[in-house]
Each structure stands twice: as C-alpha cells, then as structure tokens.
Amino acid sequence: MNSILEHVSLKPYNTFGIDAHARYLAEFSTPDELAALLSWGSRSAPKAEGRQGTDVWPVLVLGGGSNILFTRDVDGLVLRNRIEGIDLIDEDEDYVYVQVGAGESWHGFVEHCLARDWAGVENLSLIPGSVGAAPMQNIGAYGVEIKDVFQELQAWSYADGRIYTFSLNDCAFGYRESVFKRQYRGEFVILTVTFRLPKKPVLHTEYGAIREELERMGVREPGIRDVSKAVIAIRRGRLPDPAEIGNAGSFFKNPTVPDEQFEALQAEFPEIVGYRNTGTDTTKIAAGWMIEQCGLKGYRHGDAGVHARQALVLVNYGGATGREIYELSEEIVVSVRQKFGVDLEREVNVF
Numbered sequence: 001m002n003s004i005l006e007h008v009s010l011k012p013y014n015t016f017g018i019d020a021h022a023r024y025l026a027e028f029s030t031p032d033e034l035a036a037l038l039s040w041g042s043r044s045a046p047k048a049e050g051r052q053g054t055d056v057w058p059v060l061v062l063g064g065g066s067n068i069l070f071t072r073d074v075d076g077l078v079l080r081n082r083i084e085g086i087d088l089i090d091e092d093e094d095y096v097y098v099q100v101g102a103g104e105s106w107h108g109f110v111e112h113c114l115a116r117d118w119a120g121v122e123n124l125s126l127i128p129g130s131v132g133a134a135p136m137q138n139i140g141a142y143g144v145e146i147k148d149v150f151q152e153l154q155a156w157s158y159a160d161g162r163i164y165t166f167s168l169n170d171c172a173f174g175y176r177e178s179v180f181k182r183q184y185r186g187e188f189v190i191l192t193v194t195f196r197l198p199k200k201p202v203l204h205t206e207y208g209a210i211r212e213e214l215e216r217m218g219v220r221e222p223g224i225r226d227v228s229k230a231v232i233a234i235r236r237g238r239l240p241d242p243a244e245i246g247n248a249g250s251f252f253k254n255p256t257v258p259d260e261q262f263e264a265l266q267a268e269f270p271e272i273v274g275y276r277n278t279g280t281d282t283t284k285i286a287a288g289w290m291i292e293q294c295g296l297k298g299y300r301h302g303d304a305g306v307h308a309r310q311a312l313v314l315v316n317y318g319g320a321t322g323r324e325i326y327e328l329s330e331e332i333v334v335s336v337r338q339k340f341g342v343d344l345e346r347e348v349n350v351f
C-alpha cells in the first residue's frame with residue numbers, strides 16, 4: 001500500500017497557505033489504491049466509546065487545494081488525488097471525447113487540448129487545481145463553464161465502494177454548483193472526467209476584456225490559442241498569484257436576487273453592477289463591487305486581508321490562520337448585508 005505520513009502540515013497543499021495539519025496524509029493513483037487506503041482508515045481508526053464496531057477516520061480528498069480554507073486540523077485521512085491520464089476515447093465528425101484522470105492539473109489539460117486544436121476550454125485557461133475538482137463547482141470563467149464541454153464522469157462511492165457514471169443531467173450543474181457540492185457532498189470521489197470538445201471552435205470573446213486584449217496583442221482573426229493567451233494575460237494582471245500571496249481566487253459567489261430587488265437597489269445605488277440572468281426574473285450582482293462600496297477593498301486585519309485590486313479575493317499575507325480568514329469573511333458578509341440587504345455565499349469550501 002502507498003505510504004501514509006503522520007502529522008503532516010497541509011501548508012504546501014493549499015493555495016491559501018494555511019498551516020493546518022493532517023493526522024494522516026497519503027496519495028492514490030488508482031481506484032484500488034483509494035480502496036486500500038480507505039480500508040486501512042477504517043481498520044486503524046479508534047473505536048468510539050460506548051459504540052459497537054469501528055469508526056472510520058474522516059476522509060478529505062484534495063486536488064490542488066485551490067478552493068479550500070482550512071479552519072482547523074484534519075483529525076483523519078487527507079488523500080491527495082494523483083490519478084493521471086488524458087485519453088482520446090472517441091471521435092465523430094464534430095467532436096472528440098477525451099477522458100481525463102482526476103489528478104491531472106486543469107491548466108495542463110487545457111494546454112494539452114490547445115496543442116491538439118481541441119476547442120472549448122480555452123476561456124478556462126490558467127484556473128488552478130485538478131481536473132477532478134472542476135465539476136465540484138462547475139468551474140467557469142469568461143463566459144464558459146465546464147458544463148459546456150462536459151460529457152460524463154466516474155465517481156467512487158464511499159457508501160458501497162462501487163464506481164458510478166454521472167451524466168450531465170445527473171451532475172445538476174449551476175453557477176459554481178453541482179450535486180457534489182450539495183446533496184452528495186462528501187459521498188463520492190471523482191476519478192475521471194470525460195469531455196466532449198468541438199473540432200470547430202466557437203470562440204467566446206465577448207466577455208471581460210478578451211476583445212480588448214486581442215486587439216492589444218494585434219490579433220485580428222483569433223484562434224483558440226490566441227484566446228487562451230488573452231485570458232492568461234488578463235488573469236495575470238488581475239488575480240494575485242498564490243505562489244506570491246495566499247488566496248483561493250473568488251472567495252464569494254456573485255449573489256442572485258429577484259429583478260425587483262435589483263431595481264430597488266439600483267434606485268438607491270445607481271452605480272451598482274449587475275447582470276441579468278437570461279430566461280429568469282433574476283439578476284446577478286457583482287459581489288466585489290458591493291465589498292468595495294463597504295470600504296473593504298484592501299482592508300487588512302493582521303495577516304488576513306481583502307486584496308487591494310480585487311475585492312472578491314481574500315488573501316493570507318503570510319501568517320493568517322484559517323479561522324482569521326473566516327472571521328474576516330464573516331465581517332464582510334455582515335457589512336454587505338447591512339448596506340445592501342443582500343446575503344453573500346462563500347464559494348470556497350470551508351473545512
């Protein structure tokens with residue numbers, strides 16, 4: 001069986017750089033290795049007092065640790081997913097079907113696609129983390145989400161140790177949402193994800209500053225590699241690099257409110273930034289704008305702070321604990337609620 005380390009700092013394994021500890025840490029590269037580790041976890045866990053049988057160690061599967069905030073130690077088993085492989089498994093006139101191991105890096109997969117002229121993921125360039133965590137919150141950027149290129153995934157069930165296939169419908173993807181983040185939270189380990197990628201690209205350059213960036217680059221007739229380069233340039237200019245300052249990207253989701261509520265807010269705050277959700281009577285409000293209006297952009301409490309250029313991103317200046325970052329996020333929630341009457345929801349997974 002793979003080696004199991006004891007009492008390990010998780011600081012290198014989460015992009016917030018929080019120094020939480022795992023009681024046990026191990027890696028798996030195949031479903032069999034995962035099963036062996038879980039079986040070890042249930043054999044070696046202490047017996048709960050006054051109860052029959054054996055408890056299992058709590059298990060946390062980790063990819064790149066770029067969407068998690070540790071507010072405490074993990075008194076259990078942290079398993080790093082290292083399942084590899086990017087395989088072209090099928091092809092028709094319009095699409096290629098590519099199955100990817102959950103432990104592959106997301107951006108590595110994007111680069112693999114770009115090199116082969118497989119379209120569809122270029123707008124998702126440079127999102128940190130693993131392929132296996134991408135369906136968890138239906139990662140998205142610049143007008144594209146993985147649901148747009150998703151075919152199916154395979155996931156291992158903790159309940160019965162069997163592998164299940166989830167179709168697009170089964171995953172119930174929404175804005176930074178899926179069944180894995182809601183009703184099946186903690187019940188499955190995603191092993192592989194299969195993508196359906198168009199051979200003829202349909203470019204999405206209308207979002208963010210992609211067009212302006214392409215113009216700046218002097219590109220008149222862009223292809224997928226140009227769009228990827230533009231997205232990378234924009235992201236590098238706007239988002240703090242976790243290698244330099246701890247963060248997990250957007251900490252909050254942009255809240256959705258009924259159009260009526262948005263119009264009332266607009267009457268009071270004419271500058272408010274919102275985007276109509278087409279086909280619904282709701283509007284998505286830019287959470288970063290509201291945080292900024294609360295005077296919190298660049299706010300710092302100890303080593304926990306709100307990024308100076310991007311108010312949606314909370315940062316660890318070095319020695320912040322997860323608890324301190326969480327408390328700062330709570331302050332932000334309260335301020336936004338008081339000023340706008342809107343509840344912010346955390347996008348980051350809080351452990």
Ligand SMILES: Cc1cc2nc3c(=O)[nH]c(=O)nc-3n(C[C@H](O)[C@H](O)[C@H](O)COP(=O)(O)OP(=O)(O)OC[C@H]3O[C@@H](n4cnc5c(N)ncnc54)[C@H](O)[C@@H]3O)c2cc1C
Binds near residue numbers: 128132136
């Ligand atoms: C600088 C920066 C920019 C970002 N930009 C974006 C962006 O533009 N769009 C966006 O959507 N996100 C963005 N993110 C968030 C993050 O990159 C994504 O959510 C990413 O998919 C997380 O992958 P991960 O492997 O690091 O997940 P982790 O942080 O390791 O895990 C996240 C959650 O998923 C669970 N999990 C991980 N792997 C599996 C698995 N195989 N099976 C079951 N559960 C699993 C974990 O237990 C945890 O609850 C950004 C983050 C950073 C730091």
